[in-house]
Amino acid sequence: MKYSWRATQETMRLHPPAPGAWRQCIADISYSGYTIPKGWKACWVSFSTHMNPEHFPDPDKFDPSRFEGSGPPPYTFVPFGGGPRMCPGNEYARMVILVFLHNVAKHFKWSLVDADEKIAADPIPRPTNGLPLNLRPHSNE
Numbered sequence: 001m002k003y004s005w006r007a008t009q010e011t012m013r014l015h016p017p018a019p020g021a022w023r024q025c026i027a028d029i030s031y032s033g034y035t036i037p038k039g040w041k042a043c044w045v046s047f048s049t050h051m052n053p054e055h056f057p058d059p060d061k062f063d064p065s066r067f068e069g070s071g072p073p074p075y076t077f078v079p080f081g082g083g084p085r086m087c088p089g090n091e092y093a094r095m096v097i098l099v100f101l102h103n104v105a106k107h108f109k110w111s112l113v114d115a116d117e118k119i120a121a122d123p124i125p126r127p128t129n130g131l132p133l134n135l136r137p138h139s140n141e
């Protein structure tokens with residue numbers, strides 16, 4: 001299910017399920033003209049990382065082909081974080097998402113109840129009405 005996973009990655013790029021995470025500086029560092037002292041906390045934010053046009057040209061466009069081949073460079077696509085504290089559930093999450101997609105696509109024709117339903121971030125992006133769907137089994141067609 002390579003294309004399904006590429007489409008899922010592109011969905012997570014545009015709507016990262018986790019907004020980011022915190023790190024505590026273990027030494028003074030300088031970054032981009034700012035000094036962050038040892039002991040301070042820094043928050044990395046996945047959404048702004050994912051919208052960098054240097055790595056994702058035309059960043060507002062939904063384009064699963066961005067993940068073809070070797071995909072984006074390391075640490076530019078971080079829905080599961082990165083480094084030693086990267087989400088240990090990422091492969092399990094991939095399997096659950098693909099099993100879900102497979103079953104929905106294989107067994108049902110589905111459509112959105114409200115095609116204009118808004119997404120609100122609190123800060124995790126969620127459909128405002130819970131994304132109600134119409135599901136019709138293929139066997140009924």
Ligand code: HEM
Binds near residue numbers: 020085087089092
């Ligand atoms: C789409 C699903 C998921 C997303 C987007 C996600 C995202 C994340 C992110 C961004 C982090 C922080 C990584 C960092 O600090 O660099 C994290 C940490 C973590 N996630 Fe997930 N996660 C998902 C599913 C899961 C699942 C299914 C599990 C367990 C079965 C899981 C367990 C954990 C744990 C234990 C941590 C803390 C790791 C640590 O601090 O060392 N996650 N996740």
